[in-house]
Amino acid sequence: MGYVNLVFFMLFPFLCHLSFSSSLPHLCPKDQALALLQFKHMFTISHDASDHCFDITGQSIQSYPKTLSWNKSIDCCSWDGVYCDETTGKVIELNLTCSKLQGKFHSNSSVFQLSNLKRLDLSNNNFSGSYISPKFGEFSSLMHLDLSDSRFAGLIPTEISHLSKLQVLSIQSSLLRFGPHNFELLLKNLTRLRELNIDSVNISSTIPLNFSSYLTALWLPFTQLYGVLPERVFHLSNLESLDLSDNLQLTIKFPTTKWNSSASLMELYLYSVNVTGRIPESFGHLTSLSKLDLLSCNLSGSIPKPLWNLTNIELLDLGNNHLEGPISDLLRFGKLRSLSLRNNNFDVQLEFLSFKRIWTQLEELDFSSNFLTGPIPSNVSGMQNLQFLFLSSNHLNKTIPSWIFSLPSLYDLDLSNNHFSGNIQEFKSRTLHRVSLKQNQLQGPIPKSLLNQHDLYYLLLSHNKLSGLIDSTVCNLTSLQVLDLGSNNLEGTIPLCLGEMSILRVLDLSNNSLGGTINTTFSIGNVLGVMKFDGNKLEGKFPQLINCKYLEVLDLGNNELKDTFPKWLGALPELQILNLRSNKFYGPIKDSRTDNLFAQIRVIDLSSNGFSGDLPVRLFENFEAMKISSEKSGTREYVGDISYYYTISLIVTTKGLELELPRVLTTDLIIDLSRNRFEGHIPSIIGDLIGLRTLNLSHNRLEGHIPASLHQLSILESLDLSSNKISGEIPQQLTSLKSLEVLNLSHNHLVGCIPKGKQFDTFENSSYQGNDGLHGFPLSKDCGGDDGVAQMTNLVELDEEEGGDSSMISWQAVLMGYGCGLVIGLSIIYIMLSTQYPAWFSRMDVKLEHKILTRMRRHKKRH
Numbered sequence: 119m120g121y122v123n124l125v126f127f128m129l130f131p132f133l134c135h136l137s138f139s140s141s142l143p144h145l146c147p148k149d150q151a152l153a154l155l156q157f158k159h160m161f162t163i164s165h166d167a168s169d170h171c172f173d174i175t176g177q178s179i180q181s182y183p184k185t186l187s188w189n190k191s192i193d194c195c196s197w198d199g200v201y202c203d204e205t206t207g208k209v210i211e212l213n214l215t216c217s218k219l220q221g222k223f224h225s226n227s228s229v230f231q232l233s234n235l236k237r238l239d240l241s242n243n244n245f246s247g248s249y250i251s252p253k254f255g256e257f258s259s260l261m262h263l264d265l266s267d268s269r270f271a272g273l274i275p276t277e278i279s280h281l282s283k284l285q286v287l288s289i290q291s292s293l294l295r296f297g298p299h300n301f302e303l304l305l306k307n308l309t310r311l312r313e314l315n316i317d318s319v320n321i322s323s324t325i326p327l328n329f330s331s332y333l334t335a336l337w338l339p340f341t342q343l344y345g346v347l348p349e350r351v352f353h354l355s356n357l358e359s360l361d362l363s364d365n366l367q368l369t370i371k372f373p374t375t376k377w378n379s380s381a382s383l384m385e386l387y388l389y390s391v392n393v394t395g396r397i398p399e400s401f402g403h404l405t406s407l408s409k410l411d412l413l414s415c416n417l418s419g420s421i422p423k424p425l426w427n428l429t430n431i432e433l434l435d436l437g438n439n440h441l442e443g444p445i446s447d448l449l450r451f452g453k454l455r456s457l458s459l460r461n462n463n464f465d466v467q468l469e470f471l472s473f474k475r476i477w478t479q480l481e482e483l484d485f486s487s488n489f490l491t492g493p494i495p496s497n498v499s500g501m502q503n504l505q506f507l508f509l510s511s512n513h514l515n516k517t518i519p520s521w522i523f524s525l526p527s528l529y530d531l532d533l534s535n536n537h538f539s540g541n542i543q544e545f546k547s548r549t550l551h552r553v554s555l556k557q558n559q560l561q562g563p564i565p566k567s568l569l570n571q572h573d574l575y576y577l578l579l580s581h582n583k584l585s586g587l588i589d590s591t592v593c594n595l596t597s598l599q600v601l602d603l604g605s606n607n608l609e610g611t612i613p614l615c616l617g618e619m620s621i622l623r624v625l626d627l628s629n630n631s632l633g634g635t636i637n638t639t640f641s642i643g644n645v646l647g648v649m650k651f652d653g654n655k656l657e658g659k660f661p662q663l664i665n666c667k668y669l670e671v672l673d674l675g676n677n678e679l680k681d682t683f684p685k686w687l688g689a690l691p692e693l694q695i696l697n698l699r700s701n702k703f704y705g706p707i708k709d710s711r712t713d714n715l716f717a718q719i720r721v722i723d724l725s726s727n728g729f730s731g732d733l734p735v736r737l738f739e740n741f742e743a744m745k746i747s748s749e750k751s752g753t754r755e756y757v758g759d760i761s762y763y764y765t766i767s768l769i770v771t772t773k774g775l776e777l778e779l780p781r782v783l784t785t786d787l788i789i790d791l792s793r794n795r796f797e798g799h800i801p802s803i804i805g806d807l808i809g810l811r812t813l814n815l816s817h818n819r820l821e822g823h824i825p826a827s828l829h830q831l832s833i834l835e836s837l838d839l840s841s842n843k844i845s846g847e848i849p850q851q852l853t854s855l856k857s858l859e860v861l862n863l864s865h866n867h868l869v870g871c872i873p874k875g876k877q878f879d880t881f882e883n884s885s886y887q888g889n890d891g892l893h894g895f896p897l898s899k900d901c902g903g904d905d906g907v908a909q910m911t912n913l914v915e916l917d918e919e920e921g922g923d924s925s926m927i928s929w930q931a932v933l934m935g936y937g938c939g940l941v942i943g944l945s946i947i948y949i950m951l952s953t954q955y956p957a958w959f960s961r962m963d964v965k966l967e968h969k970i971l972t973r974m975r976r977h978k979k980r981h
């Protein structure tokens with residue numbers, strides 16, 4: 119989890135200068151010095167061992183190997199991190215947080231000889247999955263114990279409950295868990311506890327009634343708590359901070375009248391818990407509240423009036439609920455630093471933001487995925503500190519007002535999926551990291567100031583009406599990872615220098631009016647994963663992509679490219695989608711004896727070109743990814759998911775329809791070689807590609823029989839062999855194609871009886887017409903024999919559950935929900951990630967990114 123700390127390191131760059139050595143002269147007892155030295159020698163110093171180093175207020179703590187300076191010729195009481203009692207000289211405090219210690223922490227550790235310890239902080243080291251020894255329970259004087267983020271693992275020993283003087287206990291770690299009833303016991307016995315932080319430990323129990331009334335901070339997020347939260351928690355009169363987030367099974371019922379903690383409570387983090395219903399009016403009593411996070415709590419109704427009286431609010435997150443109603447009273451929250459109402463049902467106008475200097479401290483404003491209408495008011499002032507502005511997926515219209523472009527420290531701007539029109543103005547900010555204005559009606563050129571941003575990682579301007587040329591200064595964006603300019607009216611040629619952008623991962627220039635040849639040479643070591651140039655007027659030769667070792671998606675469809683099929687193409691090891699449809703490619707696709715060609719290919723669309731010769735048998739043999747059936751795969755993954763902010767869309771022909779998939783599932787396996795001049799037989803090896811969903815070889819010059827091996831394609835949904843010269847009978851075995859929804863064998867030279875049963879009872883005349891020799895249902899020509907009249911079956915078996923039609927529907931749904939409510943603030947994390955590990959491309963990356971974003975959110979908020 120190095121990135122988490124890294125981020126904080128960046129966010130809070132002021133390093134505390136630490137000094138533990140005291141100036142008072144002590145005499146450290148020899149045995150204690152010896153114990154400490156022994157402890158020191160149990161561990162190695164590892165630079166990765168302390169990568170979480172920030173304190174609870176978000177300040178970064180310098181991590182360095184404190185024990186290195188321990189020296190037996192110096193009094194141990196002045197060793198770094200060691201504190202002694204002034205009278206007895208006994209060691210009473212050991213603070214080795216962030217000391218880069220690595221190694222096993224055994225039960226025989228000499229640290230347990232320091233029996234007078236009152237404070238022990240071993241957080242942020244790497245004890246390599248050691249158990250927490252029951253001996254920790256023997257520190258009978260211990261008041262403060264911190265074992266967080268030190269890679270302790272396994273069960274937390276019951277003996278921790280013996281530490282009856284404990285006031286602060288922190289054991290945050292996802293590797294630890296409590297045994298049954300041990301959490302209850304802990305709370306019951308530690309009657310003096312003031313701060314309890316067990317973040318991410320698997321507690322997996324209810325919260326017991328019996329716990330210390332001194333609690334000021336109770337942090338139990340992501341701990342698998344369940345049951346109903348005892349109301350007593352809200353009546354702890356000293357409680358200042360409560361975090362129970364991310365416990366989906368924990369049901370919370372807020373007090374409907376006065377809370378006893380009302381005067382003290384400052385921070386309430388309850389995201390992703392089971393709240394449900396309205397925000398009670400009793401929140402109005404929480405007059406000290408400064409941070410309130412009720413993200414994803416299934417809340418409905420309007421924000422109650424008394425809540426608007428909480429004028430100390432600095433952070434308010436009510437995102438991912440079903441809230442509605444007026445919000446203009448937000449202006450009463452004069453101290454706001456972060457506000458999110460994302461993904462709710464607010465259908466208001468933003469007029470209330472007009473006039474007055476407001477929210478001078480606001481850093482993050484997120485109204486995305488609501489039903490906001492009308493324009494953004496033009497006379498807004500004061501928000502000079504705004505860094506994150508998210509208004510995507512609303513119905514905002516008219517022009518984007520100039521105050522937004524003038525924000526001096528804007529960092530992340532997402533206004534996508536609205537109805538904004540007019541030009542994009544020049545940005546004043548020089549700190550932009552992400553700009554997403556896609557899916558609007560913006561026009562005019564791409565502003566120059568956008569191409570002059572040293573830290574810009576994501577530039578997404580697709581689906582607008584932008585015009586003009588793509589200036590080659592775009593290549594000066596040396597941090598750029600995603601350039602999405604698709605579906606605009608851009609003209610001219612593709613800049614040559616794009617091939618030198620060393621960390622660009624997505625290059626989408628599709629559906630513009632770009633012309634000329636693609637002369638761009640992509641340099642060695644480039645990390646391009648997605649290249650979409652489809653739907654332009656590009657001509658000439660196939661681009662030179664041999665250095666694109668990470669290319670997953672290559673879409674050159676619907677252009678005027680004229681070349682033969684390049685031999686090196688199959689050697690791109692990650693290539694999953696290859697779309698060359700509707701160009702002027704020609705010539706045979708030569709069989710190659712090389713192994714591993716196209717091993718990852720999932721969609722290959724060469725349709726509507728002039729390819730000729732035999733179908734490339736050896737090539738089919740290499741399609742390893744297609745030889746795996748996805749029939750039972752439960753999870754949905756998408757091809758080319760290499761950035762959180764960009765998804766691949768693809769035009770395909772399947773089931774007789776041309777449609778645009780807004781995202782491509784890894785299970786959407788397609789071979790489309792239709793409308794070429796291929797000849798010869800259909801190789802029976804195609805039957806081995808058992809993951810295929812769509813096979814289209816229509817409109818070629820294929821002859822010979824339909825190979826019976828095709829019956830193995832058990833999840834095939836669409837089979838089109840029409841308009842060829844295929845002869846012989848339809849193999850009876852094809853009736854086992856239980857997922858087949860559309861079959862087209864028309865206009866061939868097929869003869870004999872049409873097989874009967876299962877899916878074959880659902881196909882109509884059009885599937886077979888133009889084959890003079892075919893008989894039987896549904897053709898009117900009898901097949902003769904005993905069962906001359908075919909049975910009528912009305913029910914079409916649609917394999918809803920197996921991703922057949924249902925996946926089509928969900929594509930639509932995804933399209934509609936496109937861009938709404940996915941992006942969480944803090945894109946900085948991703949950026950940090952990306953800069954740290956520029957060569958991470960796997961899908962893992964995206965998942966990880968999401969996890970980090972979610973987790974970061976929580977941490978960020980505690981500060």
Ligand SMILES: *[C@@H]1O[C@H](CO)[C@@H](O)[C@H](O)[C@H]1NC(C)=O
Nearest residue numbers: 185186187188189190191192
């Ligand atoms: C310990 O201190 C002595 C005397 O100050 C010094 O000579 C020696 O190098 C030190 N050793 C370490 C390991 O720092």
Ligand SMILES: *[C@@H]1O[C@H](CO)[C@@H](O)[C@H](O)[C@H]1NC(C)=O
Nearest residue numbers: 156222223224225226227228
């Ligand atoms: C402590 O225990 C570990 C494992 O049981 C053992 O390897 C190690 O030698 C012991 N150390 C001492 C000082 O007894």
Ligand SMILES: *[C@@H]1O[C@H](CO)[C@@H](O)[C@H](O)[C@H]1NC(C)=O
Nearest residue numbers: 173179213215237238239262
């Ligand atoms: C240990 O030192 C760090 C850094 O100074 C400090 O934040 C933390 O509170 C200390 N731990 C204890 C238990 O005092």
Ligand SMILES: *[C@@H]1O[C@H](CO)[C@@H](O)[C@H](O)[C@H]1NC(C)=O
Nearest residue numbers: 119166167220221244246269
């Ligand atoms: C922790 O230490 C173990 C070996 O003791 C090592 O394998 C592991 O990678 C380390 N983890 C981190 C995060 O440094």
Ligand SMILES: *[C@@H]1O[C@H](CO)[C@@H](O)[C@H](O)[C@H]1NC(C)=O
Nearest residue numbers: 276277278279280282303307
């Ligand atoms: C609870 O604390 C008492 C001392 O205060 C101790 O005797 C007892 O063993 C503890 N119980 C548990 C289960 O730890």
Ligand SMILES: *[C@@H]1O[C@H](CO)[C@@H](O)[C@H](O)[C@H]1NC(C)=O
Nearest residue numbers: 295296297298320321322342
């Ligand atoms: C937490 O622990 C419970 C019971 O010990 C177990 O069933 C559950 O799978 C664990 N959850 C996680 C996320 O580890």
Ligand SMILES: *[C@@H]1O[C@H](CO)[C@@H](O)[C@H](O)[C@H]1NC(C)=O
Nearest residue numbers: 345366367368369392393394
């Ligand atoms: C959420 O709370 C409601 C009552 O408010 C309860 O009926 C439901 O079972 C709870 N859901 C979970 C997952 O605990």
Ligand SMILES: *[C@@H]1O[C@H](CO)[C@@H](O)[C@H](O)[C@H]1NC(C)=O
Nearest residue numbers: 399402403423424425426427
């Ligand atoms: C809100 O504050 C106003 C005065 O600032 C007060 O008159 C009103 O009663 C308060 N409302 C609630 C519900 O506390």
Ligand SMILES: *[C@@H]1O[C@H](CO)[C@@H](O)[C@H](O)[C@H]1NC(C)=O
Nearest residue numbers: 491492493513514515516537
């Ligand atoms: C902008 O939106 C408002 C509210 O939906 C609507 O009344 C108005 O006609 C829209 N204006 C334009 C120019 O689309």
Ligand SMILES: *[C@@H]1O[C@H](CO)[C@@H](O)[C@H](O)[C@H]1NC(C)=O
Nearest residue numbers: 566569570590591593594595
């Ligand atoms: C782009 O970079 C080149 C070379 O680094 C520099 O000469 C040029 O002025 C830059 N263009 C802009 C618009 O910053």
Ligand SMILES: *[C@@H]1O[C@H](CO)[C@@H](O)[C@H](O)[C@H]1NC(C)=O
Nearest residue numbers: 611612614633634635636637
């Ligand atoms: C590509 O190269 C050819 C031949 O060198 C040249 O005629 C053409 O103008 C170049 N096209 C572009 C877009 O640079």
